[in-house]
Amino acid sequence: MLRVRYLHEKPLFQARGLSIRGIGIRETMPPSSIARRGGTGDALFMMFHSPVRLGPAAAGPMHPEGTAIFWTPGMAHYYGNPAARWNHSWIHCDGAQVLSTLKSVRLAPGRPFLLWDPSRVERYLFDIHEELSGPRRPDRAILGNLLENLIREAARSGSLPSRLAPVGLLRARDRIDEGYDQEIVLADLARLAGLSTPHFCTAFRRYFGFPPIHYLLRRRMQAAAALVRGTELPLAEIGRSVGCPDPYYFSKLFKQCFGVPPSRLRQARLKASH
Numbered sequence: 001m002l003r004v005r006y007l008h009e010k011p012l013f014q015a016r017g018l019s020i021r022g023i024g025i026r027e028t029m030p031p032s033s034i035a036r037r038g039g040t041g042d043a044l045f046m047m048f049h050s051p052v053r054l055g056p057a058a059a060g061p062m063h064p065e066g067t068a069i070f071w072t073p074g075m076a077h078y079y080g081n082p083a084a085r086w087n088h089s090w091i092h093c094d095g096a097q098v099l100s101t102l103k104s105v106r107l108a109p110g111r112p113f114l115l116w117d118p119s120r121v122e123r124y125l126f127d128i129h130e131e132l133s134g135p136r137r138p139d140r141a142i143l144g145n146l147l148e149n150l151i152r153e154a155a156r157s158g159s160l161p162s163r164l165a166p167v168g169l170l171r172a173r174d175r176i177d178e179g180y181d182q183e184i185v186l187a188d189l190a191r192l193a194g195l196s197t198p199h200f201c202t203a204f205r206r207y208f209g210f211p212p213i214h215y216l217l218r219r220r221m222q223a224a225a226a227l228v229r230g231t232e233l234p235l236a237e238i239g240r241s242v243g244c245p246d247p248y249y250f251s252k253l254f255k256q257c258f259g260v261p262p263s264r265l266r267q268a269r270l271k272a273s274h
Helices: 096-104 118-133 140-158 167-179 186-193 197-208 212-230 235-241 247-258 262-272
Strands: 004-007 013-015 018-029 032-036 043-048 052-055 067-071 077-081 086-094
Touching: 018 096, 018 118, 018 140, 043 077, 043 096, 043 118, 043 140, 052 067, 067 077, 067 140, 077 086, 086 096, 086 118, 086 140, 096 140, 118 140, 118 212, 167 186, 167 197, 167 212, 186 197, 186 212, 197 212, 212 235, 212 247, 212 262, 235 247, 235 262, 247 262
Parallel strands: none
Antiparallel strands: 004 018, 013 018, 018 086, 032 077, 043 067, 043 086, 052 077
16 A cells, blocks of 8 residues: 655745645554654644544543644644554645635644545645656646645535445445555445445445546556656556556556556656656
8 A cells, every 4th residue: 555755854845835845645653652842843734544642742632533633833732642553644834825724714723623534635635745746847836726725625524513425435435545455346345335236336426426446446546656756666566566466457547547657657757857
């Protein structure tokens, strides 16, 4: 499964009113806790894919998976789970656009909130990562829009009283999110959701915007694109690592998703780096 982590003292991207210093997607941590009494020098958004203790101090309560939080620069924070491995996604960002968006959506800094659909927020992190690591110079307007949409989606998601999709569908989607690099059978997903296969496909598309197999393939190609851009792994190995062992099928799917085969995307990245 894809794990993305970039964090630097100097910003990955910096322009007028916006900077991004680091980004992580589904980073797994050993049993541990992180405490920063003085916070960080920028704003920090986090969403947790497993239960964690969270708050301004070590005595913070345990929060369930799907919890998110924004900390503004200099705000003290504590997070982690000293008793079990935990998993989270995050982005270090700063600038007038970030702070004004937080204010406009009335998202209280330092206050945990539960996301009804974490995958919608996670998609913006993938898109930001793709823009930062692509063969072209990152575009200020695109990054600003993606980051603002992430904040607005998180605020809107957190304002809902409960998750809208039935529990069975959420379980099936989580199975895809956590195991897209493995063989996944549609009938097994339907059983997990407690539905017949035709009803499952219809319901999945209604709640999540894509048929389940399309959703699975998109997750695989998103992970593959990040590995093509961010690593030197052979393309065949990348295909295997995301659940596509046939290199020709992998290249075909990749081109359908991004308009170019993975080899072309890697060539463009290498040219841009020289």
